[in-house]
Amino acid sequence: MSFMDSIAAGLSLVGNVESFLALFVGVAIGTIGGAIPGMSATMAVALTLPFTFAMQPITGILLLLGVYKGGIFGGSIPAILIKTPGTPASSATILDGYPMAEKGEAGRALGMALWASCTADVISNLSLILFAGWLASFALSFGPPEFFTLILFSLTIIAGVSGTSLLRGALSALLGLLLATIGLDLVYGTNRFTFGDPNMMGGLNFIAVLIGLFAIPEILAMVWNPTAHVGTARSLGNNRVTFADYRRCFKSIVRGSFIGVFLGSIPGIGAAPSAFLSYSEARRTSKNRENFGKGEVEGVAASEAGNNGVAGATLIPLLALGVPGDVITAIIIGAFMIHGLQPGPMMFILNVDIIYGLFIGLIVSSFFLFIVGTVAIRGFKYVADIPKRILIPAVLVLCIYGVFAVNNNIFDVGVMFAMGWVGYLMVRYQVPAAPFLIAFILGPLLEDNFRQSMLMSGSDPLILFRGPITWFFWFLTVLTVIAIVRAGVRAVRGIPLGGGP
Amino acid sequence: MTERQVQLRLGIGAIIAAVFLTLVAIPQWISSPSNVQRIVLSPLFWPYALSAFTFLAGLGLVFGGLRMTDSGEPVDAPSDDPRAAWMRLAGMAVIMVLAMFLMPRLGMVLTCMLIFVATAFLVRTRHPKTALICAVIVPLVLYAFFAHVAGVAIPQGNFMRLP
Numbered sequence: 001m002s003f004m005d006s007i008a009a010g011l012s013l014v015g016n017v018e019s020f021l022a023l024f025v026g027v028a029i030g031t032i033g034g035a036i037p038g039m040s041a042t043m044a045v046a047l048t049l050p051f052t053f054a055m056q057p058i059t060g061i062l063l064l065l066g067v068y069k070g071g072i073f074g075g076s077i078p079a080i081l082i083k084t085p086g087t088p089a090s091s092a093t094i095l096d097g098y099p100m101a102e103k104g105e106a107g108r109a110l111g112m113a114l115w116a117s118c119t120a121d122v123i124s125n126l127s128l129i130l131f132a133g134w135l136a137s138f139a140l141s142f143g144p145p146e147f148f149t150l151i152l153f154s155l156t157i158i159a160g161v162s163g164t165s166l167l168r169g170a171l172s173a174l175l176g177l178l179l180a181t182i183g184l185d186l187v188y189g190t191n192r193f194t195f196g197d198p199n200m201m202g203g204l205n206f207i208a209v210l211i212g213l214f215a216i217p218e219i220l221a222m223v224w225n226p227t228a229h230v231g232t233a234r235s236l237g238n239n240r241v242t243f244a245d246y247r248r249c250f251k252s253i254v255r256g257s258f259i260g261v262f263l264g265s266i267p268g269i270g271a272a273p274s275a276f277l278s279y280s281e282a283r284r285t286s287k288n289r290e291n292f293g294k295g296e297v298e299g300v301a302a303s304e305a306g307n308n309g310v311a312g313a314t315l316i317p318l319l320a321l322g323v324p325g326d327v328i329t330a331i332i333i334g335a336f337m338i339h340g341l342q343p344g345p346m347m348f349i350l351n352v353d354i355i356y357g358l359f360i361g362l363i364v365s366s367f368f369l370f371i372v373g374t375v376a377i378r379g380f381k382y383v384a385d386i387p388k389r390i391l392i393p394a395v396l397v398l399c400i401y402g403v404f405a406v407n408n409n410i411f412d413v414g415v416m417f418a419m420g421w422v423g424y425l426m427v428r429y430q431v432p433a434a435p436f437l438i439a440f441i442l443g444p445l446l447e448d449n450f451r452q453s454m455l456m457s458g459s460d461p462l463i464l465f466r467g468p469i470t471w472f473f474w475f476l477t478v479l480t481v482i483a484i485v486r487a488g489v490r491a492v493r494g495i496p497l498g499g500g501p
Numbered sequence: 502m503t504e505r506q507v508q509l510r511l512g513i514g515a516i517i518a519a520v521f522l523t524l525v526a527i528p529q530w531i532s533s534p535s536n537v538q539r540i541v542l543s544p545l546f547w548p549y550a551l552s553a554f555t556f557l558a559g560l561g562l563v564f565g566g567l568r569m570t571d572s573g574e575p576v577d578a579p580s581d582d583p584r585a586a587w588m589r590l591a592g593m594a595v596i597m598v599l600a601m602f603l604m605p606r607l608g609m610v611l612t613c614m615l616i617f618v619a620t621a622f623l624v625r626t627r628h629p630k631t632a633l634i635c636a637v638i639v640p641l642v643l644y645a646f647f648a649h650v651a652g653v654a655i656p657q658g659n660f661m662r663l664p
Contacts, residue, residue, distance in 0.1 A: 054651035167565060171515055171558045178522070178551050185544035190532045192544055219620075223593045224586045226624040387628050393620035394639050397613045400600070401643045405653040410604050417597040429507055430576065447547050459539040 010356025013058050022059045023361050026066020027368045031376045033067065034074025036386065037084040039395075041071025043218060045331045046211050047395065050402030057339035058354055062361040064335050065315075068328050069121060069365045072271060072311050073373055076113040076304055077380050080106055089271030089307035092279045096292060096299030103295050104237035107377070111241030112297050113304045114373040116253045120305040121366040123257035124264065124312030128319075129359045131265065132348075135320035139345040144452035145464050149473035151446045154323045155439055156477045158268030160484035162432035172426065173435035179204060180443025187451055199411040206334050207406045208415040209440055213433050214327065215399050216420025221427065222392045241297070249301035252282040256302045260309015265316045267325040268434075271307040278306025312362060319343050319355065323442065327434045330441055338406070504576055508566035515559030522552040592623050608658025613640035 014020070026048070033044025045067045052060030075087030080097035093113060100109040142150070159169030182193045183203030194200040246253075256278030263274040282302030283292040292299045314325040315332075322344030324330035336343050341351060348355055403416045426433050457463035464470060502510075527548050537543040596619050603612045617636035626632045644663060647653040657663060 051646070051651075053653075165565070167558055167561045168511065171511065171555065171562065174551055174555045174558060178548065178555070181548050181551070187542060188534055188537070188544055190534065190544050192531045192548065193526070195530065220590065220593060222624055223589045223620075225581075226589075227581070387626065387631070389621060389624045389626040390628055390632055390635055392624060393617040393632070394635060396620055397617055397639050398643065400613060400616070401609070401640075401647055401655075404609065404655070405647050405651060408654050410601070410656070413604070414601050417601070420597075421594075429511055431511065450547075451542060454539070454541045459541050 006352050006356045007360070009353035010358075010360050013353045013357035014062070014360050018056075019059050019062055019357075019361065020364065022055070022063040023066045023365055024368050024372070026063040026068075027070040027365060027372045028066075028376075030067035030070025030072075031074035031077075031369075031372050032070075034071035034086040034090075035077040035376060035380055036388075036391070037078045037082065037086060039086070039218070039391075041068060041075060041087045041089075042214050042327050042331070043395075044071045045328050046214050047398055047402065049207060049211075049331060049335055050398075050405050052335055053338060053405055057336075057341060058357050058361075060339065061332065061335050061354075061358060062365075064332050065358070065362060066365055066368065068332070069308075069311055069362075069369055070372060071328075072308055073114065073117045073304075073369055074376065075307075076117070076300075077110060077376060080109045080113065080300070081380060087271075089275055089310070090303075091272055092275035092303035092306065093300055095279065095303070096294075096296050097303075099293070099295035100297065100300065101237075105239045105295065105297075107237050108239040108241045108245070108297060109300050110377045112245060112249065112300050114370065114377065115241060115246050116249065116256070116301040116304040117308040117373065118366050118370045119253050120257035120260055120308035121311060121369060122363070123254065124261050124309045125359070125362040125366060126312075127261040127265075128312040128315050128362065132316050132320045132355075135316060136345040136348040139321050140349075142345070142469065144449040144456065145466055146469045146473070148446060148449040148453055148464060149470045149477070150321065151323065151442050151449065153473045153477045153480070154267040154317070154325075155435065155442060155446070157266065157480050158438050159435040160480055161268050161270075161273070162434040164430060166481070166484045168431045169435045172431050172433065173439040176436035176439030177443040177446070179209070179436075180440045181447075186444065186448055199409065203444075204415050204440075205403070205406055205409075205412045206337070206441065208403045208412040209419050210327075210331055210334065210437055211399050211403055212416040212419025213423040213426075213437055215395060216416065217423040217427050217433075219392050219396050220420065220424040222388065226389060245297055246301075249298045252278075252286065252298050252302040253305040255281060256305030257309040260306050260311075261313040264310030264313030264325065267317050267323050268438075269310075270314075270326045270434075271310040274310050275303040275306035278309070279303040315358075315362075319347065319358075320345060322347075322445075324438055327437060330434075330438050333441060502576055503571055503573060505566055505569045505571045507576060508562055508569060512559045512562030512564075512566055515555050515562060517559075519552045519556035519559060522555070523549065527552065589623055593620070596620060596623070604656060604658075606658055608661060609656045610640045610644050610663060611658060611661055613643075 029048060030041060030044050033039050034041045045064055048064060048067045052063055071087060072089055075085055075090035076093045079085040079090040079093040080101050083094055083098045085091045085094060097109045155173050159173040160166045162169050182200055184201050185192055259278045260274045263269040279299055279302045282298055283289050286298055288296055288298060314329045317323045317325045318329045318333060324333045333343055399416060400413055403412050406412060423433055453463050527545060531545055531548060533544045540546055596616060600612055600616050614636050617639060621632035644655055648655045
């Protein structure tokens with residue numbers, strides 16, 4: 001199928017009101033969800049997921065992608081107006097956004113955040129379109145040993161960079177892998193930790209685990225401290241962003257977008273490190289570097305470009321390799337699976353219409369983000385006024401309905417509650433939840449590819465080193481471990497990275 | 502809890518979990534055919550391997566914790582009154598257990614109404630009337646969507662039948 005044929009196939013799938021409406025609604029929900037302190041883009045995507053069950057696959061996935069895009073931008077609104085990032089990715093935006101708000105330039109900061117976000121979003125989406133197909137065609141030659149080493153590398157980097165220490169990340173990933181062993185054995189069909197309960201034989205429901213891990217701990221945190229997330233919103237002020245501001249920051253926006261694309265395409269890194277790296281690069285090279293941290297509009301532009309540049313790029317490993325790069329794409333992979341689709345290289349052959357439909361939808365989402373963002377900036381005070389102590393019980397009820405709807409099974413609601421307490425303990429003990437969830441999703445795939453490799457080779461482990469691709473991933477895995485351990489040791493000793501004592 | 506205590510508790514917990522899995526859970530709750538010719542293909546291999554890595558991660562955490570200097574700075578989430586906070590958490594656990602018990606009997610809609618009210622009052626809402634109104638409306642709206650749009654068979658319970 002030629003490129004034009006693929007685009008035509010995609011267009012025929014999404015060229016209807018329903019798809020674009022879902023995308024628009026998704027961007028709006030995401031922006032509101034991201035803007036509410038105490039919620040997050042992750043939670044918004046997780047809570048929207050159950051509503052996609054009754055939709056066509058493309059419509060449901062576009063809705064979730066809209067929530068994702070909107071959520072990442074939405075997080076910058078409370079970051080600037082009340083010094084509370086709506087999502088972790090917006091933490092860097094506070095550095096200059098809030099000082100600007102204090103100076104009465106909140107409207108200008110938010111306007112620049114929106115323009116930078118939309119520009120980065122477009123660049124990120126174009127990168128996705130350019131690289132995902134290429135990577136997928138390359139991945140078609142992967143066999144079980146290559147997939148095993150790829151997943152191992154992904155889990156290593158996710159475990160290493162998600163939290164404060166590699167060991168805590170590794171522990172989280174190991175617990176996720178152990179949880180994924182529940183159910184019938186993949187080869188022999190014997191019971192593993194099922195306790196004779198038929199509900200456990202298919203393994204724990206993925207949606208119940210993810211909503212339990214990412215929504216319920218927020219509710220429990222609210223129960224622990226009901227007066228958290230209370231802040232006073234600054235007014236927008238009279239200053240608005242101008243085209244001259246945008247032109248002055250353009251270089252930082254483009255640089256930040258490419259930093260986001262690069263870091264986003266590596267599984268596990270996520271938007272927050274990208275935003276900080278983009279910010280520090282802008283500060284290093286800017287003529288106004290002395291103003292950074294005191295309310296410099298270029299700082300807002302750089303950090304927002306950094307975090308939004310990730311949004312499209314995280315879909316590169318998801319669509320091309322079937323490996324979710326962060327928690328939100330892990331939820332989106334769940335939507336694919338619920339609709340009977342398996343992201344990965346074969347999807348570029350079997351479901352090319354869906355792939356190109358998503359590409360078209362993503363390009364349009366940047367335009368929708370601009371419209372919704374402009375309205376959201378003005379309407380934030382209404383969002384900030386939603387009483388959190390009414391919102392949280394509503395979220396709990398929504399979680400119960402959503403999880404039940406997956407399999408029409410109350411058992412899944414129990415799994416969600418149990419995982420909620422596990423997630424809350426992980427928060428309290430500072431164990432990152434992202435490696436747990438991604439390991440839980442990739443666990444069966446990792447084990448399956450390992451056992452297939454062993455079957456292929458007659459149990460000779462050397463098959464896991466059979467060619468340049470496996471060697472490449474082993475090399476990256478070892479390099480990642482060394483880099484993370486070195487960084488950890490330096491952090492403990494108080495030595496700056498890349499420098500002597 | 503200080504950072505050092507967190508690290509040590511995690512490490513010790515991981516070691517205990519690994520030992521429990523290796524000595525009790527895996528032998529008891531995983532069945533394997535007796536004719537498995539190669540150990541790496543056995544249903545037991547993967548869980549044992551993961552337990553071994555968990556044990557190593559636990560050792561690493563304990564070792565790291567012992568080397569760590571204790572700053573004495575607590576890492577817990579702040580709360581005005583920790584005792585009341587623990588009581589609220591216990592209350593939330595009770596609400597969840599009761600929800601599981603009541604859902605098949607009262608149905609999902611009624612149970613969710615009760616959960617909403619209980620949770621709103623547990624977090625000491627300043628808008629009790631709004632909470633009560635939302636407690637009725639939110640479960641009903643969700644019921645309407647999931648039952649009539651998504652086609653999900655929402656449990657109705659023994660006391661109330663919704664269209």
